[in-house]
Amino acid sequence: MKYYSLNNKEHYSNFENAVIRGLAPDKGLYFPERIPKLSTGFISNLGKLHPTEIGMQVISEFVDDEIPATELQKTVEETLSFEFPVKKIEDRVSVLELFHGPTLAFKDVGARFMAGSLGYFIKKGNLGKVTVLVATSGDTGGAVANGFLAVEGIDVVILYPKGKVSEIQEKQLTTLGENIQAIEVDGTFDDCQGMVKKAFLDPEITDHRQLTSANSINLARWLPQMFYYFLAYRQLETSSKLAFSVPSGNFGNICAGLMAKKMGLPIHNFIAANNANDTVTRFMQSQEYQAKQSVQTISNAMDVGDPSNFVRILELFGHHFQDLKKHLLAMSYTDAQTNTAIKTVFDNCNYLMDPHGAVGYLGLKDFLEINPDYRGVFLETAHPVKFLDTVEKASGAKVDIPPSIASIMDKKKKSFQLRTYAELKEFLLEVD
Numbered sequence: 001m002k003y004y005s006l007n008n009k010e011h012y013s014n015f016e017n018a019v020i021r022g023l024a025p026d027k028g029l030y031f032p033e034r035i036p037k038l039s040t041g042f043i044s045n046l047g048k049l050h051p052t053e054i055g056m057q058v059i060s061e062f063v064d065d066e067i068p069a070t071e072l073q074k075t076v077e078e079t080l081s082f083e084f085p086v087k088k089i090e091d092r093v094s095v096l097e098l099f100h101g102p103t104l105a106f107k108d109v110g111a112r113f114m115a116g117s118l119g120y121f122i123k124k125g126n127l128g129k130v131t132v133l134v135a136t137s138g139d140t141g142g143a144v145a146n147g148f149l150a151v152e153g154i155d156v157v158i159l160y161p162k163g164k165v166s167e168i169q170e171k172q173l174t175t176l177g178e179n180i181q182a183i184e185v186d187g188t189f190d191d192c193q194g195m196v197k198k199a200f201l202d203p204e205i206t207d208h209r210q211l212t213s214a215n216s217i218n219l220a221r222w223l224p225q226m227f228y229y230f231l232a233y234r235q236l237e238t239s240s241k242l243a244f245s246v247p248s249g250n251f252g253n254i255c256a257g258l259m260a261k262k263m264g265l266p267i268h269n270f271i272a273a274n275n276a277n278d279t280v281t282r283f284m285q286s287q288e289y290q291a292k293q294s295v296q297t298i299s300n301a302m303d304v305g306d307p308s309n310f311v312r313i314l315e316l317f318g319h320h321f322q323d324l325k326k327h328l329l330a331m332s333y334t335d336a337q338t339n340t341a342i343k344t345v346f347d348n349c350n351y352l353m354d355p356h357g358a359v360g361y362l363g364l365k366d367f368l369e370i371n372p373d374y375r376g377v378f379l380e381t382a383h384p385v386k387f388l389d390t391v392e393k394a395s396g397a398k399v400d401i402p403p404s405i406a407s408i409m410d411k412k413k414k415s416f417q418l419r420t421y422a423e424l425k426e427f428l429l430e431v432d
């Protein structure tokens, strides 16, 4: 499979280079030159297949022979080594739980697949040691750290803003050790992001270490997110039409769902559920794309004012707005609505949602009200324990701490503290 840059369709790359680079040299996102069709036999047989077989069928054509089948299979197995249960909570409403991975968020799927693919390419290419440098506002850092833990040839350096991630998130970043180094920056997430960008452009650093990023636009993080739409579909009775509601921030997850649909998975409609960061909701009404500064909400992993992956969705629909509108509804909700949804669903269904899942639930309910012949699934993208204070306050419930979290809460935090870019530079030049 070849991938072109969305900024220049003449620029092509194979899978390997696209994964190593992340972005095309012209800063465009990579997009597959064609979208493979899966057979109807495969779709109707999903219930009988092992998750690894499903993952392999879905991803194989995208990777071709650039990763040998045995290696790819190992990576797919590790990516899908936890449960993806679908639970019915109301008539016509089910939830797909994506939080059973090691860091309790769906980003584990993309991060683990990327660690496997990049790890393979580095080993094969004798690239020497590579440093994955990332800034995180919460979930990405933990998933990347965990995915890359003990992967040979890769060091991971994660910058996070001091005092601005939750206690659980901080423990997930700072207690792993081995090849994972957490850096606590006295500043904001934007400061962390700014330092990372500067380091990538600093030849003194890049002459000394090979840097790469692991952010969500990388093909190896985006494409494997298709897997769980297939794993969800096979758990559903399929007599009515189906809608999936996806809590969206950077729009990678929902874009993977739309890809799965294009490959032949019979999901009829998607709902992009947003918080107050409503750039796409406004676009779907006005056909005018106007990015705006992000605003802070209780579903903070979706506080994105200019979602990077949305251009991939436009490309998937050939930039035909009316066609896109037939398949995608975008809705935005306030924090007050989100809190009320958490409480109502807890009281009525005895099910505890995190704030992101709650936004997804709201989107699905509005869709189902105007489409009585459908049933739907909303994605629960993180475990409620990751947003403990918000969830306990909204629901009045006590959240049970899962054993995996309880055990890291006792571990000692190890981090390197710094304030300025000069200090980061010194750190990257000294340690190896």
Ligand SMILES: *Cc1c(COP(=O)(O)O)cnc(C)c1O
Residues within 6 Å of the ligand: 105, 106, 107, 139, 140, 216, 247, 248, 249, 250, 251, 252, 253, 254, 301, 302, 356, 381, 382
């Ligand atoms: C990252 C994240 C999202 C947003 O996913 P996108 O693929 O960026 O749209 C939603 N919920 C949670 C919990 C997340 O961590």
